[in-house]
Amino acid sequence: MFCFQCEQTAGCSGCTGKSGVCGKSAVNARLQDELTGALIGLARVCAANPKTDRTDRLILEGLFTTVTNVNFNDDTLLDMIKRVREEKASIVPGCAGCMARCGNTDDYEMSFIWEAQEDIRSLKSLILFGIRGMAAYAYHALVLGYTNKRVNEFFYKALYVLAEDWSMEDLLPVVMEVGEMNLECMELLDLANTQTFGTPVPTEVSMTVEKGPFIVITGHDLLDLKLLLEQTEGKGIHIYTHGEMLPAHAYPELKKYPHLKGNFGTAWQNQQKEFANLPAPILYTTNCLMPVKESYADRVFTTEVVSYPEMVHIGKEKDFSAVIEKALELGGFKENREFTGINGGKTLLTGFGHETVLGAADQVVEAVKSGAIRHFFLVGGCDGARPGRSYYTDFVKLAPKDTVILTLACGKYRFNDLDLGTIGALPRLMDMGQCNDAYSAIKVAIALAEAFECSVNELPLSMILSWYEQKAVCILLTLLHLGIQNIKLGPTLPAFVSKNVLELLVDHYKIAPIKTPEEDLKEILGEA
Numbered sequence: 001m002f003c004f005q006c007e008q009t010a011g012c013s014g015c016t017g018k019s020g021v022c023g024k025s026a027v028n029a030r031l032q033d034e035l036t037g038a039l040i041g042l043a044r045v046c047a048a049n050p051k052t053d054r055t056d057r058l059i060l061e062g063l064f065t066t067v068t069n070v071n072f073n074d075d076t077l078l079d080m081i082k083r084v085r086e087e088k089a090s091i092v093p094g095c096a097g098c099m100a101r102c103g104n105t106d107d108y109e110m111s112f113i114w115e116a117q118e119d120i121r122s123l124k125s126l127i128l129f130g131i132r133g134m135a136a137y138a139y140h141a142l143v144l145g146y147t148n149k150r151v152n153e154f155f156y157k158a159l160y161v162l163a164e165d166w167s168m169e170d171l172l173p174v175v176m177e178v179g180e181m182n183l184e185c186m187e188l189l190d191l192a193n194t195q196t197f198g199t200p201v202p203t204e205v206s207m208t209v210e211k212g213p214f215i216v217i218t219g220h221d222l223l224d225l226k227l228l229l230e231q232t233e234g235k236g237i238h239i240y241t242h243g244e245m246l247p248a249h250a251y252p253e254l255k256k257y258p259h260l261k262g263n264f265g266t267a268w269q270n271q272q273k274e275f276a277n278l279p280a281p282i283l284y285t286t287n288c289l290m291p292v293k294e295s296y297a298d299r300v301f302t303t304e305v306v307s308y309p310e311m312v313h314i315g316k317e318k319d320f321s322a323v324i325e326k327a328l329e330l331g332g333f334k335e336n337r338e339f340t341g342i343n344g345g346k347t348l349l350t351g352f353g354h355e356t357v358l359g360a361a362d363q364v365v366e367a368v369k370s371g372a373i374r375h376f377f378l379v380g381g382c383d384g385a386r387p388g389r390s391y392y393t394d395f396v397k398l399a400p401k402d403t404v405i406l407t408l409a410c411g412k413y414r415f416n417d418l419d420l421g422t423i424g425a426l427p428r429l430m431d432m433g434q435c436n437d438a439y440s441a442i443k444v445a446i447a448l449a450e451a452f453e454c455s456v457n458e459l460p461l462s463m464i465l466s467w468y469e470q471k472a473v474c475i476l477l478t479l480l481h482l483g484i485q486n487i488k489l490g491p492t493l494p495a496f497v498s499k500n501v502l503e504l505l506v507d508h509y510k511i512a513p514i515k516t517p518e519e520d521l522k523e524i525l526g527e528a
């Protein structure tokens, strides 16, 4: 196998051999390549033939399926490959029997990319991994009934390009276009989420699990949470969010359910420890799913594109009865259990989306002008297991009292239970939501730049990002597309960024790897 799409890739260069660091088997990796190759073939067919909504959905579903920690199930991958091939055959029924085969619409062989010259491989990887992450966002919007034609069209274009023999100069603009289209895609998801569930409001979330039956729901899919809340209403079952589901507490149409009680656990990489012998079922709606341990294997449920061999999968009909029965059977804790975040805090605060932060724009601008706020840091992104990630906790702890920390995605669990106090009426630590709510951070940055009549790069704002999987790739490309400079990225740089491509990023965008919190803070605040 060969896979180097995530931050924990073996030896910071690539997972090879029998399985990846994430637990993905060589067979699974080969099937994911086969699926991607089939999607490229489908996209090439659609370049000259009419596609349908079903084709669009399949493209999104297929790409999302190959995101890290989503699908470990060979059977569902085989089924998906079959569906993609059937779709292609239905669009060009004559192709299979053609006597003068041109090969233009065949499934693509992914080793052509993995074995290409390193800069070409690097740029094609940025495109592929970027659209994988972006497909997850487009899929979440789609299940809520929201689509964007330009975004959908772009998936076909990007997949098409992957099979082309293009130069670096030709591929680079497509890499940047991933960033541009992902901005539209995140905007679409923001619209879908806020129109369906209301505008997030600042909300305090308890980490205590009350006695009695409960269900833990993890991942990013807010619709699944809504459906679960409806189906558990009046049944004496409490619902707790986990990981990237935490920001759900801030949406009026979700927080109105009194049995949505709080948040259990921290970020994904701690799940094998946190879920061991948990007296409750866990429902996975997206990544990050880790290889399931025996101590909780009888209580893992998956839905949507997430799948793991032998775990119960809740299909499209969204009947959560099996999860509900499991919750009642396990019964939960006998007494209330007080849990804490990794720094010992007992509550978390979330719900600082763009509407809330910009609602306080006057206060924010005033605080900056008066010197009460010296600097903003966006510290966030994907979490992971590497020990170097304690950088982010230390950075936030060391950030001076006249600075504000904006955060998002699961990387925030490194510090979101800290009480950093307030500046005036504003909390110093504001959780903007899930990774896709990077859209909120961008909106806030652009609005502040307008208020101060300067560019985003001239604002007293620095981005200190952590990355792990492919959603972080598309977000990073969006920030670069917007011309944002001086991003600090860690804990390590992506293995798929070649030396020349990195040089280009450093030259144009002054992107830099994180050093130590002390050094980076000094440099940013001009105290070096």
Ligand code: SF4
Pocket (backbone or CB within 6 Å): 003, 004, 005, 006, 007, 008, 009, 010, 014, 015, 019, 020, 021, 022, 023, 024, 068, 069
């Ligand atoms: Fe390795 Fe990451 Fe690929 Fe898993 S997803 S096989 S850990 S590079």
Ligand code: SF3
Pocket (backbone or CB within 6 Å): 069, 220, 243, 244, 268, 287, 288, 381, 382, 383, 409, 410, 411, 434, 435, 436, 468, 469, 471, 472
């Ligand atoms: Fe985390 Fe997996 Fe990426 Fe949406 S849950 S951020 S790593």
